[in-house]
Amino acid sequence: MLSIEVILAGAMMASLTLYVLLGGADFGGGVWDLLAALTKESGRKKAQRELIAEAIGPIWEANHVWLILVIVLLFTCFPSAFSVISTALHIPLVLMLIGIVLRGSAFIFRSYDNRADNVQRRWGRVFSIASLITPVLLGVTVGSISSGRIQIKDGIVTSGFVHSWLAPFPFAVGLFALALFAFLAAVYLTVEAKDEQLREDFRRRALVAAVMVGVLALVVFLFSFTGAPEIRRDLSASWWTWPLQIATAISAMGAIWFLWTRKFRLARVCAAAQVTLILWGWGAAMFPYLVVPGLTIQNAAAPAVTLQLTLIALVAGSLLLFPSFYYLFRIFKSNPEGATSQAQTTQRARPQDRE
């Protein structure tokens, strides 16, 4: 059962999981940037936005590469799946790309232009709106490939360019993804906030988001009866379903409980576990499909040599990658209480030697 193609599909899942846990939270940060507008007091609004920018700044580009890795693994190891997905989902993917482009560039334009307040605010708006839309489209993609709406005959997509994704189920998954990302971001920010009031702001937001996640999970579940019958059946018939559901529920409760009792680090662990379990639950229900119902891990796999070499490259690359990531996060995420936003201020300050 654990053949090489399954291992590589697992590596793709792992990469997707890391993308959601890390990159997803960066998008979620954008959502809270947008919603900071609801805070009336302008000082706190500003403080929230600054905290978000500071949290995302050094790491979002590295986090983003997890998505690239998913794509590269997909086209190297399962080329026909890549080709089918990018044909059937052309439209949502193009929209998602526009979102990705705008999010990234607006964020950097905002942080590196500190002259005109007006221009900066406009970039901030672009950044946050793009952060809102992109996760939905990512979710639509995931929803579509699990829905069974993408029909293939002889390797050619026969379900058209719209039918495959324009349905309630993919969009329900899209909104669910958005809620998850926002939830993760809020929970992480409670740990990263340096002052009490900010932490309370994000604690409240995290709790609201947790409720949204629960509600949307229910919506996705209900839509899945008609929207994704195949994996719905798998999910209810398999022996692992109940343990998985229970574990997910426990971590969800845990996250809420620890937020409630202000044990933020533990809340962070629970939230990450919850999201991971949701993703792997989806992955297990998809198994062995890559695109329901036409493509499986086996029938889409590349020749064995390619798979072997890719696996070797992955292992070798990880030896370089994980220590580097560890180093990055240790530098920027290790002592939230102690460190002030010093790096940020020196970055932003005009060079002292300018006269």
Added chain:
Amino acid sequence: MNNLLAARSQMAMSLAFHILFAAAGIAMPLMMVIAEWRWRRTRDEIWLTLAKRWAKGTAILFAVGAVSGTVLSFELGLLWPEFMKFAGPIIGMPFSLEGFAFFTEAIFLGIYLYGWTRVSPRAHLWAGVMVALSGAASAVFVIIANAWMNTPTGFSFYAGKVANVDPIAAMMNPSALGQTIHMVLAAYAAVGFAVAGIHALALLRDKQNLFHCRALAVALAVGGVAAILQPLSGDILGQMLAKNQPVKLAAMEGHFKTEKGAPLHIGGWPDENAKTTRYAIEIPYALSLMAFHDPNATVRGLESFPRDEWPPVKIVHFSFQIMVAAGTAMMLVALWAARRAWLVWRKKGPLDSKWFLRAVIAASPLGFVAIEAGWMVTEVGRQPWIISGVMRTAEAVTPMPGLVVPFISFTLLYVFLGLTVLWLLKRQVADSPRVYADAAKPVEGAGYAFD
């Protein structure tokens, strides 16, 4: 605009946009690291300021490079699904390796940009070195993939199906080495010259400003060395083409008839119907000499290939002329810079003469012009194939209708981003520091004294 043309245009536009930022991502880190290293050695604050300034510019460029690169990864499938289905298993390997290079690049760039006060100075410098190395590595890997499209190896056909896939052999394809060297040098040359031009312009106005003097010196050193090596590596590529892609070479040269002792055409107007290149300056034997290092060698002309396998001759020919002209001009400016540096070294004269600064400014866009033109040669010269001799571009394109819409959307988006980046960089440059010799600490060496 038909769908195939829209797809080709979208791909061309996205790549032409990405390469500007990718080149910066390859070369800027090297220059930052040199400046920071000088600071560590001399403790002269000007160097540190320079490194920080360049880092700020790089942060903007890198982000746009990262997002436009992401678009490209998807576009491979969005526009060319049949190509990827075929090529993925064969040439996915360098893309996977490139993925890891992106990781190290993004991770250490984060540390470099935001970690000035968080890591030790030594670790900081090393982070910069890692960024510079992984930038070059990501270019190498992606160019290997492109070289494979030009000279595909590492598989065979058996009963109409792909067999004997060998990703390592695919990576070792005959164009890989030459193209990677040429492109990495191109990035250093183009970015070095562009940066040198900006600082030269500032120096024309503000002659004594040490900040710009040093910046100019580093940029010219990086750009100049690369510009001097570039024609050499181009010559090697030309010989590879003669062997492996004779149609492309013939189109580049506007060379129609198979000839012994073939002449080189400079300029001119290739006329595909009359099968001749008019109004060109002809240098006898030069093409044979260049392509085979033998004045009497036979060079195949376009006529010896089926008409439906000719690339668009005019575009390829003109682009090639532009690249070579730009390359020659840059090499001359680089030699001039070397001469001036020598004079400064011998304390016989200043680095900046007005005319020299003007020449540097005039040459500053040429590297990027040459990069774009060179890619036109490579990519348009491969047409009508997406994989030379194996798969036609028309067979690879997506069935998705209405591709004009995404083409126009991405074009508008990129024009907007490009203008914004220019505007932001301009504001950064306008804010650059003013430091003069008398106010600063003792100036090291004579190389930067400007009077």
